[in-house]
Amino acid sequence: MKYLSLHSMAHFIYTSAQIRAIENKIKAQNPSPSLMQRAGLAAALEFKRIYPAPATLLIFAGPGDNGGDAYEMAYQLQQLSKPGISESATEVSFDSAHASREYEIHIVRDKHQQTLSSDALASLARAQSCAIHWWDVQDQYEPVLERCNAIVDGIFGIGLNRPIQAPWDQVIQQINQNRLQRDIAVIALDIPSGLSADFGTVFKPSALADQSASHTLNTNRTINRAAINDASIKASNTFTFIGDKFGLHTAEGRDYAGQVSVMNLDISAEEFPISNIEHNQVASIQAQLQRRAHASHKGSYGDALIIGGAQGMRGAAFLAGRAALHAGAGKVHLGFVDITSENDVPLDIMHPEIMCRSAEQCQLQNTSVAIGPGLGQSESSKELLLQCLKLTHDLVIDADALNLIAQEPPLQSALAQRNQSPLRGFCNTIITPHPLEAARLLSCTVQEIQADRLKAATELAQKWNLICVLKGSGSLVTDGHTCYVNGSGNPGLASGGTGDVLTGLCVALLAQGLCAFDAARLACYVHGAAADQLVAAGVGPIGLCASELPAAIRQYLNRRVGEFD
Ligand SMILES: NC(=O)C1=CN([C@@H]2O[C@H](COP(=O)(O)OP(=O)(O)OC[C@H]3O[C@@H](n4cnc5c(N)ncnc54)[C@H](O)[C@@H]3O)[C@@H](O)[C@H]2O)[C@@H](O)CC1
Numbered sequence: 001m002k003y004l005s006l007h008s009m010a011h012f013i014y015t016s017a018q019i020r021a022i023e024n025k026i027k028a029q030n031p032s033p034s035l036m037q038r039a040g041l042a043a044a045l046e047f048k049r050i051y052p053a054p055a056t057l058l059i060f061a062g063p064g065d066n067g068g069d070a071y072e073m074a075y076q077l078q079q080l081s082k083p084g085i086s087e088s089a090t091e092v093s094f095d096s097a098h099a100s101r102e103y104e105i106h107i108v109r110d111k112h113q114q115t116l117s118s119d120a121l122a123s124l125a126r127a128q129s130c131a132i133h134w135w136d137v138q139d140q141y142e143p144v145l146e147r148c149n150a151i152v153d154g155i156f157g158i159g160l161n162r163p164i165q166a167p168w169d170q171v172i173q174q175i176n177q178n179r180l181q182r183d184i185a186v187i188a189l190d191i192p193s194g195l196s197a198d199f200g201t202v203f204k205p206s207a208l209a210d211q212s213a214s215h216t217l218n219t220n221r222t223i224n225r226a227a228i229n230d231a232s233i234k235a236s237n238t239f240t241f242i243g244d245k246f247g248l249h250t251a252e253g254r255d256y257a258g259q260v261s262v263m264n265l266d267i268s269a270e271e272f273p274i275s276n277i278e279h280n281q282v283a284s285i286q287a288q289l290q291r292r293a294h295a296s297h298k299g300s301y302g303d304a305l306i307i308g309g310a311q312g313m314r315g316a317a318f319l320a321g322r323a324a325l326h327a328g329a330g331k332v333h334l335g336f337v338d339i340t341s342e343n344d345v346p347l348d349i350m351h352p353e354i355m356c357r358s359a360e361q362c363q364l365q366n367t368s369v370a371i372g373p374g375l376g377q378s379e380s381s382k383e384l385l386l387q388c389l390k391l392t393h394d395l396v397i398d399a400d401a402l403n404l405i406a407q408e409p410p411l412q413s414a415l416a417q418r419n420q421s422p423l424r425g426f427c428n429t430i431i432t433p434h435p436l437e438a439a440r441l442l443s444c445t446v447q448e449i450q451a452d453r454l455k456a457a458t459e460l461a462q463k464w465n466l467i468c469v470l471k472g473s474g475s476l477v478t479d480g481h482t483c484y485v486n487g488s489g490n491p492g493l494a495s496g497g498t499g500d501v502l503t504g505l506c507v508a509l510l511a512q513g514l515c516a517f518d519a520a521r522l523a524c525y526v527h528g529a530a531a532d533q534l535v536a537a538g539v540g541p542i543g544l545c546a547s548e549l550p551a552a553i554r555q556y557l558n559r560r561v562g563e564f565d
Pocket residue numbers: 023027034035036039062063064065066067069115119155156157158159160161162163164165189190191241242
């Protein structure tokens with residue numbers, strides 16, 4: 001299908017500034033058909049594929065080029081509905097006498113707010129020459145809204161630069177409410193209106209913050225609570241143009257974008273700049289996990305030690321330990337804190353192969369270590385963390401270990417000095433903060449972290465010269481230069497203990513010889529994929545338990561990477 005093909009750059013993600021630069025470069029070449037025509041045709045073809053006619057389509061067109069895309073899509077859909085028109089045509093001559101009624105198309109626009117570019121004006125003219133129904137945003141188009149089969153959002157694209165106000169704010173809530181009630185397709189062109197392409201955040205006008213259960217808006221439109229807090233379109237699908245955008249995949253982006261299709265508009269790969277943001281594709285890393293040789297033994301797959309599990313949080317260490325075991329570490333040790341006598345040391349009855357002892361008795365050298373799950377913040381935990389920072393080569397730092405570092409300058413110095421020991425060389429260090437832990441580490445608020453996740457993850461990785469996994473929807477894995485956005489996983493992971501499992505998985509992969517960046521990337525991917533596998537089998541997302549993940553991780557790894565020669 002023309003313009004929808006993905007080239008070798010498909011795994012890259014771009015900033016809106018990069019997309020604008022590509023757009024300007026191509027536009028300067030006066031291409032025919034124009035980029036807007038290509039965008040409209042690509043959107044029409046993909047829409048027709050996922051939503052074949054007959055159907056009633058309500059298209060909302062805004063004041064900028066995103067609105068131009070919407071006009072062009074409407075025009076192209078009308079053309080594609082004509083009998084005998086080839087789907088690979090890029091420009092189709094119009095003959096209104098033959099216009100098919102296969103799609104009943106309605107367009108809503110703001111007649112008083114048109115500041116259209118020449119491209120958008122040309123697309124508007126083409127659409128106006130078709131059998132399309134036209135509405136002003138102030139008209140009562142509700143009867144169409146209530147019976148249409150699909151809605152297209154061409155209100156704002158990457159040019160959105162402030163919170164959305166009347167009349168479009170009310171329209172957005174109305175569209176979201178309609179989708180909630182009728183479960184219809186809502187297709188966003190380029191990016192859902194209201195979502196930031198660069199941050200995955202929603203521009204929220206303060207007026208929306210404390211609105212109550214139901215509201216009568218100035219066009220007599222009643223909006224219920226479920227839709228009221230949305231200052232962005234919640235799309236079922238986003239057709240994004242030229243290149244993929246970061247905001248569609250992290251922070252709030254995934255909840256608003258739905259299924260993303262990238263349409264590169266036939267722009268060749270050479271026109272794209274090098275991007276330092278990529279989707280976390282792990283095929284090449286999976287290949288690095290050792291295939292199991294006959295003549296291998298437990299020593300071949302490394303030792304993993306997890307330190308944590310203070311009183312009341314012993315389970316966190318067990319979860320990490322089981323994850324390390326199921327992810328293939330040769331030997332797994334748990335070092336518990338708060339142990340007063342030998343008899344205090346807990347055992348994992350279900351997994352007696354895990355070796356348990358007091359943390360103080362554990363060997364920190366020649367072992368891949370994770371510290372944090374259930375660690376607590378006692379003096380002895382602090383001392384253990386200091387020892388780990390000083391003595392280990394492979395170290396995963398999570399949970400309370402991160403909170404301690406945030407509070408204690410001596411721990412921060414020890415972290416900063418990890419790569420300066422000539423004996424150890426460059427260390428494998430991974431931190432796995434969730435947004436609150438990241439906020440503590442950077443002395444800011446969670447809102448500030450979430451407002452620019454890329455900046456936060458990059459800053460943490462650069463500050464301490466390590467690999468940072470910033471957890472949350474669309475987890476980021478970065479070394480401070482290249483950032484991978486993880487696409488696997490689902491809201492079933494939003495429960496206690498899943499982070500401990502991720503930590504155990506990271507340390508098991510380090511133990512098996514992966515470098516920190518590869519281990520963190522593969523761990524994130526496999527952790528999410530295991531959860532996706534469980535949800536596909538009906539285990540979650542509601543009630544998915546962290547303790548169910550290790551076995552799913554084992555299954556995933558054996559299916560995808562661990563084949564036995
Ligand atoms: N021109 C082209 O050749 C192409 C354009 N494309 C489309 O063009 C879009 C970008 O176009 P624009 O730069 O015109 O951006 P938009 O279509 O997002 O609209 C920007 C316009 O809306 C105004 N605006 C921004 N925030 C507002 C708010 N909260 N309330 C009211 N008005 C607001 C701006 O002042 C500006 O006039 C892309 O997202 C994409 O959809 C793509 O199709 C690629 C090709």
